[in-house]
Amino acid sequence: MTDRRMPEGPFSGGCQCGAIRFHATRLRGNPHVCYCRMCQKATGNLFAALVGVRHEHLTWTRGRPAEFMSSDVAARGFCPNCGTSLYYRAASGPHVSLSIGAFDEPHRIALWYQMGLEGKHPSLMRLESVEEVGTTEANEKPEDIDRIRNSNHQHPDHDTETWMPHRAVLP
Amino acid sequence: MNPVRITGGCQCGAVRYALHTEIEGAHLCHCRMCQKQFGSYFAPWGSVPREKFELTRGTLAIFQSSLRAERGFCRNCGTPLTFGYIDGDGTISVSLGSLDHPERVVPRQQNSTEARLPWFAVLPDLPGRTTAEWGAGYERQLEDIRASSRQHPDHDTSSWTPHPSSAR
Numbered sequence: 001m002t003d004r005r006m007p008e009g010p011f012s013g014g015c016q017c018g019a020i021r022f023h024a025t026r027l028r029g030n031p032h033v034c035y036c037r038m039c040q041k042a043t044g045n046l047f048a049a050l051v052g053v054r055h056e057h058l059t060w061t062r063g064r065p066a067e068f069m070s071s072d073v074a075a076r077g078f079c080p081n082c083g084t085s086l087y088y089r090a091a092s093g094p095h096v097s098l099s100i101g102a103f104d105e106p107h108r109i110a111l112w113y114q115m116g117l118e119g120k121h122p123s124l125m126r127l128e129s130v131e132e133v134g135t136t137e138a139n140e141k142p143e144d145i146d147r148i149r150n151s152n153h154q155h156p157d158h159d160t161e162t163w164m165p166h167r168a169v170l171p
Numbered sequence: 172m173n174p175v176r177i178t179g180g181c182q183c184g185a186v187r188y189a190l191h192t193e194i195e196g197a198h199l200c201h202c203r204m205c206q207k208q209f210g211s212y213f214a215p216w217g218s219v220p221r222e223k224f225e226l227t228r229g230t231l232a233i234f235q236s237s238l239r240a241e242r243g244f245c246r247n248c249g250t251p252l253t254f255g256y257i258d259g260d261g262t263i264s265v266s267l268g269s270l271d272h273p274e275r276v277v278p279r280q281q282n283s284t285e286a287r288l289p290w291f292a293v294l295p296d297l298p299g300r301t302t303a304e305w306g307a308g309y310e311r312q313l314e315d316i317r318a319s320s321r322q323h324p325d326h327d328t329s330s331w332t333p334h335p336s337s338a339r
Binding site for chain 1: 206211213231252268282
């Protein structure tokens with residue numbers, strides 16, 4: 001069963017490259033995944049994992065996301081330097097639905113429900129049947145893991161005083 | 172036999188690609204780098220030899236998440252699209268959700284389980300609703316979304332003008 005208590009704030013998070021960072025003081029009680037084809041296509045994923053935060057409880061502490069209006073009704077925020085999907089927002093709504101994976105501690109946010117089930121493929125109904133092939137350490141050569149660690153351009157999972165995002169090559 | 176052609180692209184349609192062979196090694200990667208780029212629980216990937224990957228519209232933006240890896244995304248709408256090792260084995264992976272028909276590719280394996288989020292296991296059992304059920308009483312809003320959607324359709328188009336975002 002899912003845990004129906006929301007964790008206490010504050011929360012921090014941001015994009016992969018660290019150009020965009022946010023704080024949320026309080027989250028809505030609606031952590032969910034959405035399988036609708038618009039969430040899938042926006043995030044290149046099988047679903048979007050989202051949790052709401054009211055505008056007054058959200059602060060962009062570094063940079064500002066770019067927005068793509070996926071329809072007249074909704075905007076999707078992302079980092080223009082690394083592409084990380086950061087939020088879904090109803091154009092006139094009182095809140096923003098932040099990507100759970102963009103939080104520094106996504107494991108604190110338990111899912112409550114799933115929606116957009118028309119986009120959920122049967123193969124996803126049995127996630128436990130997808131074979132586990134182990135950890136990163138088990139599957140990569142130590143020297144390759146060291147190369148990633150030593151040159152990692154991902155922002156750490158905590159706030160930083162200063163940070164220079166690694167620049168993307170943009171068309 | 173017709174040659175294989177599997178198509179996909181970003182949400183806004185500025186970047187489109189075609190794969191000229193079947194996808195191999197479809198899997199879910201739970202590593203924290205894939206999580207963070209996708210803002211999600213995992214990234215779903217499937218790979219093809221690089222010479223079988225063709226960009227049919229637009230150009231990828233590339234973020235080097237480390238000196239080993241390049242992650243391609245759409246500059247206009249952000250959709251994560253590709254992953255490739257810089258000194259790799261000559262393959263490139265595409266995000267399965269960016270395929271026009273993601274339901275045709277079944278992920279067979281899970282990688283980097285050290286970072287797998289505890290809620291992954293409950294996903295199949297969560298209470299759920301379709302968009303139509305969720306939107307009961309909000310049919311007009313759902314119709315507004317349908318009527319004004321700027322998402323590229325799930326097939327190639329001969330011409331397409333992506334709706335500009337605030338990224339440029």
